[in-house]
């Protein structure tokens with residue numbers, strides 16, 4: 001299967017703590033930078049219809065907290081850390097190439 005890497009933005013356009021919306025076909029994704037690490041996840045909370053990119057990032061723990069009912073999700077694997085959410089958010093592979101942030105969407 002061919003890998004489908006999609007360029008999102010320039011890697012210098014995000015600073016630590018930033019979360020950026022990115023829509024691709026029917027996917028609602030966010031790119032997050034915590035420290036020097038980039039993450040890509042679905043941005044709609046698995047508990048209800050809240051946009052995680054409008055939530056709160058903890059750069060040390062590398063989590064994003066839902067703005068609606070405050071479940072926190074690990075940015076690395078999408079696993080919820082507390083109720084009410086119980087289902088992980090989908091995560092995507094990220095690479096930096098030619099000063100761009102790419103995510104793998106296949």
Ligand code: FES
Nearest residue numbers: 045047048066069
């Ligand atoms: S909508 Fe995110 S925890 Fe309820």
